[in-house]
Amino acid sequence: MKAVYQLTVAALLLCLAVNGHAVELIANPNVPQESLSRSMVRSIFSMRMTSWPNGVPIRVFVLGDKEDLHSRFSKLILGVFPHQLRRAWNRQIFSGIGQAPERVESEREMLDRVSHTPGAIGYLSEEMINEQVRKIAVE
C-alpha cells in the first residue's frame, strides 16, 4: 500500500515537473502570517479553524473537486484526495458543526476574491500570483 502511495506521489511530482506549475498557498494581504504549519493549513481547509490568531474570521476559498489545481493542492499540501476532503466537509455541513468553504470557478476568480476579502485564504498556480495577494509558505 505504501508502494502504491509513493508511486502516486512520484507520478504527481512527475506531472508537476512536466507542467511546471507549482501550487502555492495564498492569503489576503491583511493576514499577518507569512508561514503556516502543515497541521494548521489542514485545520483551516478542513474548516475546523475559524479565525486567525488576531481574531479576524478566516474565509476559505477553493476550486471545484475536478479542477487539476485543486487536486494538486489537496494531495500535495493537505495530503488527502479531493473526495476525502469533500467527505470531511460534508460530515460537518450535515451534522451542523461546521460550514463549507466558498467555491470559486477559476483561478482568476480565486485571485479576485482572495485579494478583496479580509481574512481570505486560498491557493493559486505560481504564475497567477501578483502583489494583490500574499504568498504563504507551508512549513
Add this chain to the structure above:
Amino acid sequence: MSKYGRLPLNNTHHPGWLIIVWLMSAGVCAGDLELTNPRLQIHGFITQAYVKTTDNQFFGDSEDGSFDFRELGVNASYRFSPKLLASAQLLSRDAGEMYDGALTVDYAQIDYQFQMSEQNRTGLIAGRYKNPFGLYNETRDVAATRPGIFMPQAIYWDRVRNMVLSNDGLQLYTERTGDMHRFNLQLILGKTPIDENVEKTYIDPMLNASLEQDGFTYGGRLLYEWDGGRIRLALSNAILKLDAKTQLLPPGRVDLDYWVLSAQYNDGPWRLTAEYMEEPLDYRGFGGLLDAADTTVNGYYLQGDYRLREDWEIMLRYEESHYDKDHPDGTENSRMTGLPSRFFYSKLWTLGLLWEPTEQLMVRTEFSRINGTIFLSNLENPQPNATAKDWNLFSLLVSYSF
C-alpha cells in the same frame, strides 16, 4: 409512526418530503443570498434507493422490489462570529415500515466555542445535536458521507436507530492539535427520543410495551487522528435507562450500555475501516420474568474501499452481529425462546460500487449475501418463523446533495 420531533401538520397524509422539496428549492434560490451574506449557508440532500431481496422484508416490500427508502434533508447554518455557530436540519426519512417519511427536526443547535487557539479548541453545544458515536452516526442519513447504501447494521442498527441518533441537551467538546496528532473529546448529556422501533425491539412485540426514558443519556466519544486522518481511532459510549410498562408483566426497566471501538486507515486511494460494538442489556423488575433475557449484544464489521480512479470506488464489507456474544450461533437462545436460531445473529458480505460523476451526484449499487435475520425489523417481519435464514439483497441508490 415516529413520535419524535414530528410536526403536527403532517399527521397522516402530508408527506414530509413535499415540504423539504419546497425548502430545497428555496435553498437553491438562496444561493444568491449566500453570496451577499457569506455567514449564511444552506445545504440539502435527496436520496432514493431501490431494494430487492430474495426473501424477507427490508426497507419495504423488498421481495417484490421496494422504492420505499427515501431520505431528504435541508439545513441552514449561520455563523454569528468565529466562536458562535447556529444550525438546524429538517429530515424526512422513509424506510419501509420503520419510518414513514414524517418530517423531523434532525438537529437544531447552538455551538459556542469559548476557547480557541492554534492548538486547542473547547466549546459547548446546546439544543438537539447528533450524537458522536462510532465514525458515522452524526451523518448516518446522508448518503454522501455514509460508507454504503445501508449503514453497517452490526454497529448502526436501523431497527433501533433512535437509540443513539441524537440528544436534546448539552455537549461539551475539546480538541488538542499537534503537528501530527489530533485528540478530540466530546461528552454528551441529554434526553434521547424513543420511538416504536425501539419498543418493538427491546421488549417482545407481543407484550405491546411502552418505554420511557428514565433520567438522561450520557456518554461521549474520544477520537484520535494521526497525520491529518491517515489513522483514526475512536472509543464511543452511550448509557441510558428505559422504564417499561406492559399489559401483562409488572413494570420494569431496561438498562443499556452501548460501546463502540473504531479504527480507520486512509492511505491515498485506500480506506480500511473496522468497528466493534458491545451492548450489554440488563432487564430489571418485570417480576423477575425477563431476567433470563439479560444478554450482551455484539457485532463488528471490516470494510475496505479502493478509489479506482477519480469518480469510481469499489467496496467490500463483512459484518457479523450476535444477540448473545457468549452464544453467537443463536442455538442457546433458540432453545430458551422457541424462536429460530437465525433470529439471533447475522453474517453478511457486501460488494459495492460507487460512481460520483459530479461533486453533487452519487450512484451506488451493492449486492449482499446474508445468513441470519437479527437486523430485520419486527415491524417489517412480524412473523419470525416466516423469515428465511439465507437471503440475498440487491440495492441501488441515487443521491444528490448541495
